[in-house]
Amino acid sequence: MSAQGSFFEEPAPDNEIRLKNGELIYYPQFFEKGESDCLMQELLGTIAWKQESMSMYGKTVLFPRLMAWYGDASTSYSFSGNTFEPQPWTKTLLHIRDLITPVAGHPFNSVLLNHYRNGSDSMGWHADDEPELGPAPVIASVNFGATRRFLLRYKNDHHLKHEMELQHGSLLVMKGSLQQYWEHQVPKTTRKIPGRINLTFRFIYI
Numbered sequence: 001m002s003a004q005g006s007f008f009e010e011p012a013p014d015n016e017i018r019l020k021n022g023e024l025i026y027y028p029q030f031f032e033k034g035e036s037d038c039l040m041q042e043l044l045g046t047i048a049w050k051q052e053s054m055s056m057y058g059k060t061v062l063f064p065r066l067m068a069w070y071g072d073a074s075t076s077y078s079f080s081g082n083t084f085e086p087q088p089w090t091k092t093l094l095h096i097r098d099l100i101t102p103v104a105g106h107p108f109n110s111v112l113l114n115h116y117r118n119g120s121d122s123m124g125w126h127a128d129d130e131p132e133l134g135p136a137p138v139i140a141s142v143n144f145g146a147t148r149r150f151l152l153r154y155k156n157d158h159h160l161k162h163e164m165e166l167q168h169g170s171l172l173v174m175k176g177s178l179q180q181y182w183e184h185q186v187p188k189t190t191r192k193i194p195g196r197i198n199l200t201f202r203f204i205y206i
């Protein structure tokens with residue numbers, strides 16, 4: 001196809017996944033392997049990882065993963081009864097943020113990090129639809145380490161599903177009305193797998 005032909009036709013990029021009332025864009029190799037390996041080690045060693053707890057039916061339950069919250073000083077974030085005060089940006093987190101911002105086409109002032117230590121660590125069904133994220137949040141999700149399944153289901157019809165495998169060095173941008181209409185999860189697996197780190201860059205409206 002000539003350059004002119006492709007210019008006028010503007011084919012939808014094949015990394016775009018258009019769901020009913022929501023949109024995903026997946027870049028499987030956003031970071032090359034060597035850089036991904038370095039970033040993973042750097043984040044494992046420098047982030048203030050913590051196993052947080054939530055209260056459920058009057059009991060204190062530990063989240064099945066380690067977490068950390070970084071961002072601009074003004075951004076605090078609440079979910080599952082917790083309010084997280086951000087730690088100041090590290091050099092590595094700013095480096096990653098500055099690479100993904102032009103691709104996501106949206107600024108980010110905070111990042112939630114999750115460390116899934118093995119296949120028993122997981123994240124249950126939820127949508128990132130807290131009011132401070134605004135009505136149609138753009139969320140950029142960066143992945144290092146073990147490939148994990150990422151499942152989506154339509155809130156009003158659980159038969160409507162989408163499944164992806166998020167690999168080492170990948171970037172997934174969630175946008176449009178995805179958080180309003182869809183939930184997502186990272187299920188447990190019995191496979192013997194190494195750890196995985198996920199970073200979700202967000203914009204908190206203050």
Ligand SMILES: O=C(O)CCC(=O)C(=O)O
Pocket residue numbers: 112114123128141150166184186198200
């Ligand atoms: O680990 C993932 O891929 C998902 C993380 C997530 O959904 C979140 O932090 O809200």
Ligand SMILES: [Fe+2]
Pocket residue numbers: 126127128184
């Ligand atoms: Fe999420």
